[in-house]
Amino acid sequence: MFRLQNEIGLKLSSSLEDYLESIYLIQRDQTVARMKDIASRLGVTAPSVTGAIKSLNKLGLVEHSNYGYVKLSETGGKIAADIFRVHQALTDFLHIILGLDYQKAESDACRIEHSIEPETVRRLADFLEFAISPSKGCKGCAQKFNEWYLEKDK
Amino acid sequence: MFRLQNEIGLKLSSSLEDYLESIYLIQRDQTVARMKDIASRLGVTAPSVTGAIKSLNKLGLVEHSNYGYVKLSETGGKIAADIFRVHQALTDFLHIILGLDYQKAESDACRIEHSIEPETVRRLADFLEFAISPSKGCKGCAQKFNEWYLEKDK
DNA sequence: TAATAAAGTTAGGAGTGCCTAAATTGTTTC
DNA sequence: GAAACAATTTAGGCACTCCTAACTTTATTA
Numbered sequence: 001m002f003r004l005q006n007e008i009g010l011k012l013s014s015s016l017e018d019y020l021e022s023i024y025l026i027q028r029d030q031t032v033a034r035m036k037d038i039a040s041r042l043g044v045t046a047p048s049v050t051g052a053i054k055s056l057n058k059l060g061l062v063e064h065s066n067y068g069y070v071k072l073s074e075t076g077g078k079i080a081a082d083i084f085r086v087h088q089a090l091t092d093f094l095h096i097i098l099g100l101d102y103q104k105a106e107s108d109a110c111r112i113e114h115s116i117e118p119e120t121v122r123r124l125a126d127f128l129e130f131a132i133s134p135s136k137g138c139k140g141c142a143q144k145f146n147e148w149y150l151e152k153d154k
Numbered sequence: 155m156f157r158l159q160n161e162i163g164l165k166l167s168s169s170l171e172d173y174l175e176s177i178y179l180i181q182r183d184q185t186v187a188r189m190k191d192i193a194s195r196l197g198v199t200a201p202s203v204t205g206a207i208k209s210l211n212k213l214g215l216v217e218h219s220n221y222g223y224v225k226l227s228e229t230g231g232k233i234a235a236d237i238f239r240v241h242q243a244l245t246d247f248l249h250i251i252l253g254l255d256y257q258k259a260e261s262d263a264c265r266i267e268h269s270i271e272p273e274t275v276r277r278l279a280d281f282l283e284f285a286i287s288p289s290k291g292c293k294g295c296a297q298k299f300n301e302w303y304l305e306k307d308k
Numbered sequence: 309t310a311a312t313a314a315a316g317t318t319a320g321g322a323g324t325g326c327c328t329a330a331a332t333t334g335t336t337t338c
Numbered sequence: 339g340a341a342a343c344a345a346t347t348t349a350g351g352c353a354c355t356c357c358t359a360a361c362t363t364t365a366t367t368a
Contacts, residue, residue, distance in 0.1 A: 013354075013355085015354080015355065015356090034315080034316095035315070035316060035317095036314085036315060036316085044355090044356070044357090045356080045357065045358080046315075046316060046317080047316085047317070047318080047319095047356085047357075047358085048355070048356055048357075049316090050316065050317055050318085051354095051355075051356085052355085055354095066316080066317075066363085067315075067316055067317080067362090067363055067364065068316095094274060097281065098274065098277040098278065098281060099277065100273070100274060100277065104271065104273065104274075108269075108270060108271050108274050111269035111270075112266055112269050112270060114269075115262075115265035115266050115268075115269060116262060116265075116266060117258065117262050119254070119258065120248060120252065120254060120258075120262050123252040123253065123254065123303070124252065126303060126306065127251065127252060127299055130298075130299050130302055130303075131295070131299070136302060138292065138295040138298055138299065141285070141292040141295045144284075144292055145281055145284050145285070145292065148284055148290060149277070149280060149284075152280065167324075167325085169324080169325065169326090188345080188346095189345070189346060189347095190344090190345065190346085198325090198326070198327090199326080199327065199328080200345075200346060200347080201326085201327075201328085201346085201347070201348080201349095202325070202326055202327075203346090204346065204347055204348085205324095205325075205326085206325080209324090220333085220346080220347075221332090221333055221334065221345075221346055221347080222346095309367105309368100310367100310368095311366100311367090311368085312365100312366080312367085312368095313364105313365080313366070313367095314363105314364080314365070314366085315362100315363080315364070315365085316361100316362080316363075316364090317360100317361080317362070317363090318359105318360085318361070318362090319358105319359090319360080319361095320357100320358090320359090320360105321356105321357080321358090322355105322356085322357075322358105323354105323355090323356085323357105324353105324354085324355095324356105325352105325353095325354095326351105326352085326353085326354105327350100327351080327352080327353105328349105328350090328351085329348105329349085329350090330347105330348085330349080330350105331346105331347080331348070331349090332345100332346080332347070332348085333344100333345080333346070333347085334343100334344080334345070334346090335342100335343080335344075335345090336341100336342085336343075336344090337340100337341090337342085337343095338339105338340095338341085338342100
């Protein structure tokens, strides 16, 4: 059932990845994450959060004692940061290259981030670097694509 | 629970989309699809297929009577074709633009296809058209990126 | 500090999607 | 056409992830 994937060698479900990422972002914004913050961010009910946190706790990815705050463990923090990096790379690509509005780019990224391979993400990020660089071979083709796209269906 | 998504207005699970797509491809290659073909293509056991086909049958997307062949209904065929178009667009993008080898492009596409929005796919396909065209603003930047990428880490 | 409100947990249940084992039906082949 | 084999279905179970309702703990405040 376990597939080598991140530094501790386990493959998390999309759902648990979402929880981890939420905790990461809440911690970043507010230092501590509470169950209700996680619930409202993910649009689930409190008991769902309790269950998920228990799973993450068993896996050693969060620290949590009853009725208290939730904190990412060191490993949990690393994994969450990885997930968020993927999220960012995808969002940037969808927004800057494809020209999706930022909201849509984020929500699409949020779903795709769980099913994309690391190599693909790496290439996506590299392509972005290449495409927006005025000095590399492409000379700002992201910009050019968006101009072309706007004219396209006229 | 239903979200407007395709022409009959329902959102299928990733799993059911996979079944539909498999049947579509088997039908294309061999005219009729049998349960065991579907099972082996998806890497699941026969009872899993029986269950999934029952669900698709209830939704009116396949025709199937006990111990017989499976056939896509008209609606099922349209939805499957849509799914496959997304699959192709994604695969092409990952292979031609990002330079992933075809196998990896396909397997990544296979997972991403369930979570990407139609608008994003459209833009991806348009970007591909733009990027490989020698006449449009980009002048074959897909090619240039791949050359740059190969040199990158040297 | 006792009452109330807010946050969190427990209990129990539903839907999905997979599995194994066992029964059934269909197809060959002698 | 009956035995043997292949394909499919049924039965039963498990993991995951969500839910509602009810209960417990913690925080607020009058």
